[in-house]
Amino acid sequence: MNMFKKSRLISWLVLLLSLIALFLSAWILIPAPTMPLLVLSVGAREVCPWLLVANTIILLTAWLLLRDSGRRLALIASLIGLLICGWELASIAPAQAQMENAMRQELGQDYLNKIPAEALSQMRSTPFAFIDSFRGISQGKTRHLEGVIFNTPAGDDLSMEIYQPPEKGIYPALVVIYGGAWRSGSPKSYPEFNRYMAARGYTVFAIDYRHAPRYRYPAQQEDVLASLNFIRENAAKYEADAERVVLFGRSSGAHLAMLAAYNSNVLPVRGVISYYGPVNLTEGYNNPPRPDPINTRMVLEDFLGGVPQKLPKQYEVASPISYVKNKVAPTLLIYGSQDHVVQAKYGRQIYQGLQKEGNTAVLLEIPWAEHGFDAVFNGVSNQLALYYTERFLAWAVKTGNGL
Structure with missing residues (x-):
C-alpha cells in the first residue's frame, strides 16, 4: 500500500512538473497581454536552454518511471515543451x-x-x-x-x-x-x-x-x-x-x-x-x-x-x-x-x-x-x-x- 501511494505521488509530481514546464515553454510563442506576463514571456525565451533541459529530463523520467494514466499526459506535455524550445534553438x-x-x-x-x-x-x-x-x-x-x-x-x-x-x-x-x-x-x-x-x-x-x-x-x-x-x-x-x-x-x-x-x-x-x-x-x-x-x-x-x-x-x-x-x-x-x-x-x-x-x-x-x-x-x-x-x-x- 505504501509503495502504491509513493508511486502515485511520483506520478502526480512528474505530471505537475511537465505541465509547469509546458506552461513556461509556451510563453516562448505567446505574446504577453500585460506587463507581468511580458516579464514571463521575455524570461522564457531567454532561458530556453534551461527549459529544454527541464523538458528533456521530465520526458525521460515519465518514459522510464511512470506506468499509470498520467504517463501519456506527462509525455505529451514535455514533448510539446521540448519542441517549442527546439524551434527557438534551431532558429539561432x-x-x-x-x-x-x-x-x-x-x-x-x-x-x-x-x-x-x-x-x-x-x-x-x-x-x-x-x-x-x-x-x-x-x-x-x-x-x-x-x-x-x-x-x-x-x-x-x-x-x-x-x-x-x-x-x-x-x-x-x-x-x-x-x-x-x-x-x-x-x-x-x-x-x-x-x-x-x-x-x-x-x-x-x-x-x-x-x-x-x-x-x-x-x-x-x-x-x-x-x-x-x-x-x-x-x-x-x-x-x-x-x-x-x-x-x-x-x-x-x-x-x-x-x-x-x-x-x-x-x-x-x-x-x-x-x-x-x-x-x-x-x-x-x-x-x-x-x-x-x-x-x-x-x-x-x-x-x-x-x-x-x-x-x-x-x-x-x-x-x-x-x-x-x-x-x-x-x-x-x-x-x-x-x-x-x-x-x-x-x-x-x-x-x-x-x-x-x-x-x-x-x-x-x-x-x-x-x-x-x-x-x-x-x-x-x-x-x-x-x-x-x-x-x-x-x-x-x-x-x-x-x-
Missing part, C-alpha cells in the same frame, strides 16, 4: 547567418580585419555558446565610481555610474541610457553589460534622466545633453577620450540616444546603438501593438503631455526619424521580431530612412525575441546581440570608421 544558426551578412554588407566584408587584434581577442569568440546559458558570461575586472552627480535640474540631483577598465589610461567612451518608458529605471541597471564593456577597454558612463509624467519632454533630452556636456568637460578626469564616443540605449533610452546622436553637436558621436528603441512616436500612438502590455498611448501621453492630434509638432520633434539626414552617426539597430512594445517594423523604418540618406546603418532582427531581450545577460538573444554590439562598437571607435 540562420538568424546568426543573417546578422553576419548584414554586418558585412554594411561595414564591409573585411570589417573585422580593421579592428585591432588585441580588441578582437577580448571579444566573445562565438555568437552563441549553449554552455554559457548555464555558466554565465565572464565580465572581467573593472573600476566603478558610483553616484557621480552631473547636473541638478529643478533641484533634483542627476548622477551617473562610471565603469572604467582595470588599468589607468584614456579609453573610448560608451554612454549608456537605460529604458523604462521614460518613467522608470536607473543608471544602476544592467551592471553586467557595463562591467563587460569596461573590462574590454571602454569608459562606460551610465547616465540618469528625469522621469515622466512629472517631467515631460524635452526634460529627458536636456538631461542627456547635460550628461554629454559633463563628459566633454571631465573626460580626462574619468579617463575618457571625448573624440571617440558612442551612445547606447535600450527602449526609451535608445530613443534618447538616437535623438542626441542625430540632433546635437555636444560631442563628436562616432556611433549610436539602439536596442528596441522607438523612432516614430506619432505612428506608435496611432497604431499601438496588439496586444499592448504597457498601454502605449498612456505612456506617450504622459511623456509628451497629450495626444498627437492636439500636439502634432511635439510628437514630430520628439521622434528620431524626424532627424534622419545625410552624415549622421553610424547606427546599429537591434530589434526582436516578436516585440510587442516597440515593434520591429519601426527598426526597419528608420533603417530604410538612414540607408536612403546614404548613412551607415545595420539592422539586426532576432526572430524569437521580445522587448527587453537582453534582460538575461547570458540569455540566448543577448549572446547574439552582445557579439555584434562589441564588434560594431570597436569598428566605430577603434578603426577610424565612425564619424
